[in-house]
Amino acid sequence: MRAAPKIHIDVETSYLHEQSSPREQRYVFAYTITIRNEGLLPATLLTRHWKITDANGTVKEVRGEGVVGEQPRIEPGQGFRYSSGAVLETPVGTMQGSYQMVDGEGQRFDAPIPLFRLAIPGILQ
Numbered sequence: 001m002r003a004a005p006k007i008h009i010d011v012e013t014s015y016l017h018e019q020s021s022p023r024e025q026r027y028v029f030a031y032t033i034t035i036r037n038e039g040l041l042p043a044t045l046l047t048r049h050w051k052i053t054d055a056n057g058t059v060k061e062v063r064g065e066g067v068v069g070e071q072p073r074i075e076p077g078q079g080f081r082y083s084s085g086a087v088l089e090t091p092v093g094t095m096q097g098s099y100q101m102v103d104g105e106g107q108r109f110d111a112p113i114p115l116f117r118l119a120i121p122g123i124l125q
Helices: none
Strands: 007-015 027-037 043-054 059-065 079-088 092-103 108-119
Touching: 007 092, 007 108, 027 092, 027 108, 043 079, 043 108, 079 092
Parallel strands: none
Antiparallel strands: 007 027, 027 079, 043 059, 043 092, 092 108
16 A cells, blocks of 8 residues: 655745835735655655735635746655745735645645735734
């Protein structure tokens, strides 16, 4: 029986005040993703799919190959970390999605990215 892939995803976020312009409804956030392979086989990230939702309920979907121009191969017990950003029209929003990956035996699978919040500091108490 095949071992199920075990990919763990952690997210850290920050608000980029200097790049934002609330008067123009432009709120810029950075996020850093750490993808850890806790399985027994290597896994290669092929594509990404994001759902970005602002406080108005507007949803943007983003699909593409790899992340930050790479399709990293993550060995068992190893991780891959990258940073990127998102621009919202509201001071609060959420992101969630998935990475399509392929393991060392050629089996494709989705690694879900749990919902996380983007919010300017102090806005949510």
